[in-house]
Amino acid sequence: xxxxxGINVKCSDIIGAGGIRNVLIRTWTAADVIVYTNGxxxxxxxxxxxxxxxxxxxxxxxxxxxxxxxxxASKENGSTAYECSLNFxxxxxxxVKSAVLQQLMDTCMMVIAVGNNGKAxxxxxxxxxxxxxxxxxxxxxxxxxxxxxxxxxxxNDDNGWTVTMGCKQWEAPRIYNGTLxxxxxxxxxxxxxxxx
Amino acid sequence: MAILDGMAIDCSDLQAVGGTRFIAVRxxxxxxxxxxxxTLHTITLIxxxxxxxxxxxxxxxxxxxxxxxxxxxxEGKEFSTYECTLSWFIPGITTTQFASLYDFDGECLMAMVIxxxxxxxxxxxxxxxxxxxxxxxxxxxxxxxDGSNAGGFHYTTERTQQWCxxxxxxxxxxxxxxxxxxxxxxxxxxxxxxxxxxxxxxSIDANGLGLTTGS
Numbered sequence: 001x002x003x004x005x006g007i008n009v010k011c012s013d014i015i016g017a018g019g020i021r022n023v024l025i026r027t028w029t030a031a032d033v034i035v036y037t038n039g040x041x042x043x044x045x046x047x048x049x050x051x052x053x054x055x056x057x058x059x060x061x062x063x064x065x066x067x068x069x070x071x072x073a074s075k076e077n078g079s080t081a082y083e084c085s086l087n088f089x090x091x092x093x094x095x096v097k098s099a100v101l102q103q104l105m106d107t108c109m110m111v112i113a114v115g116n117n118g119k120a121x122x123x124x125x126x127x128x129x130x131x132x133x134x135x136x137x138x139x140x141x142x143x144x145x146x147x148x149x150x151x152x153x154x155x156n157d158d159n160g161w162t163v164t165m166g167c168k169q170w171e172a173p174r175i176y177n178g179t180l181x182x183x184x185x186x187x188x189x190x191x192x193x194x195x196x
Numbered sequence: 197m198a199i200l201d202g203m204a205i206d207c208s209d210l211q212a213v214g215g216t217r218f219i220a221v222r223x224x225x226x227x228x229x230x231x232x233x234x235t236l237h238t239i240t241l242i243x244x245x246x247x248x249x250x251x252x253x254x255x256x257x258x259x260x261x262x263x264x265x266x267x268x269x270x271e272g273k274e275f276s277t278y279e280c281t282l283s284w285f286i287p288g289i290t291t292t293q294f295a296s297l298y299d300f301d302g303e304c305l306m307a308m309v310i311x312x313x314x315x316x317x318x319x320x321x322x323x324x325x326x327x328x329x330x331x332x333x334x335x336x337x338x339x340x341x342d343g344s345n346a347g348g349f350h351y352t353t354e355r356t357q358q359w360c361x362x363x364x365x366x367x368x369x370x371x372x373x374x375x376x377x378x379x380x381x382x383x384x385x386x387x388x389x390x391x392x393x394x395x396x397x398x399s400i401d402a403n404g405l406g407l408t409t410g411s
Binding site: 001036038043077078079080126127128129130131132133134137139140170171 | 211214316317321404
C-alpha cells in the first residue's frame with residue numbers, strides 16, 4: 001500500500017498512562033461475526049458478535065501495574081509478522097486459578113487488553129490471511145503460550161500465576177472501537193463483558 | 197519464438213510473500229474440456245463437460261506449511277522437463293481427513309495453488325480474486341490430447357499423461373505431547389512446460405471448501 005498519511009502527536013498521546021486496566025478473553029465460535037475497519041486512519045474492529053447476539057467475554061483480573069502487552073514485528077522478504085504477547089499476574093495460586101488455567105489450555109481465543117489510556121487492543125483477531133468463508137477457521141487466534149506459577153521464597157514475595165497470552169498475526173493489533181460493556185454481570189463473582 | 201523483451205523487477209515484486217493461500221484439487225474427468233492460451237502461457241477454461249463448470253475440493257492447511265516447488269531441467273533437447281512438487285501439512289490425523297486423502301490414491305489429478313499475492317502484503321483486506329495461481333497437472337506441451345472438441349482440447353484421463361498424482365503422505369502422531377500430529381501430503385506432476393496460471397472464471401462456495409472453474 002502506498003503511504004497516504006503521516007501522523008500527528010498530541011498532548012493526550014503523551015500523557016496517556018501505561019499499563020493494562022482490563023483483560024478480557026473469549027473462545028472463538030463458529031458463529032462469530034467480525035467487522036473490520038480499514039482505511040488511511042483506521043485499523044480497527046468495530047464489532048465482534050456471536051451471530052446476531054452480543055459476544056460474551058470473561059474478565060481476568062490481575063495485580064495492578066504488572067500486566068503488559070508487547071508487540072514485536074519483523075519483516076522477512078515481503079512478509080511482516082507481528083508477535084503479540086500479553087502477560088498478567090493472578091495473585092495467589094489457588095483452586096480457582098488452576099481451574100481457569102485448565103480452561104485456557106486447549107482453546108482458540110481472542111483477547112482484548114484495555115490499556116490505562118482507554119484503548120482496547122485486540123489480539124488473535126486479524127484480517128490478514130484470515131479464512132475468507134469461516135471466521136473460526138482463522139489460524140491467527142490467541143493461545144496461552146505460557147504460565148508460570150511461583151510461591152516465592154520470602155514471606156513478602158508474591159504468590160501467584162503469571163499467564164502469557166500470545167498470538168502471531170500478519171497485521172498490527174487492531175483497536176476495538178465498537179461498543180464494549182464491561183462487567184455486565186457485576187457482583188456475580190466471575191465478571192463478564194460484552195461486545196456488540 | 198523470438199525473445200522480444202526482457203523483464204523488469206519492481207518494488208511490488210520484492211514485496212511478494214511466500215506460501216499458499218489455499219490449494220484446490222480435482223480428479224481428471226473423461227469429458228474435461230481445457231482451453232489454453234499459449235501466447236500468455238495460461239489456461240482460459242477448465243470445464244467438466246461442455247458448458248459445465250469443473251468442481252474442485254479446497255484443501256486448507258496449517259498456515260505457513262504449504263509450498264509449491266518447480267524444478268526445470270534441460271538435457272540438450274528442444275524441451276525442458278518440469279518436476280512440480282506441491283506439499284502441505286494437515287494437522288490432526290482425523291478419520292475425516294484420512295478419508296479425504298484416500299480419495300487421491302491412484303487417481304489422475306490436477307491441482308491449483310493460489311498464493312498469497314492477490315492482495316498487497318500490507319493490505320489486510322482479503323482479495324476477491326485468485327489471479328496469483330498456478331495449475332499443475334494440466335499442460336499443453338507434449339501432452340496426449342484429442343483436439344476434436346471445438347474451442348478447446350478435449351482431454352481424457354487415460355490419454356493425457358501429465359496429470360498430477362499423490363506421491364506421499366508422511367507424518368504421524370509424534371511421541372511427546374508437544375510433538376506435531378499430522379501428515380504432510382505431497383502431490384507431484386511431471387510436465388514439459390512451466391505451470392500455467394488459470395485466468396478463467398473462479399468461484400468459491402459458501403463454506404470455502406469447494407471451488408468451481410469455467411462455465
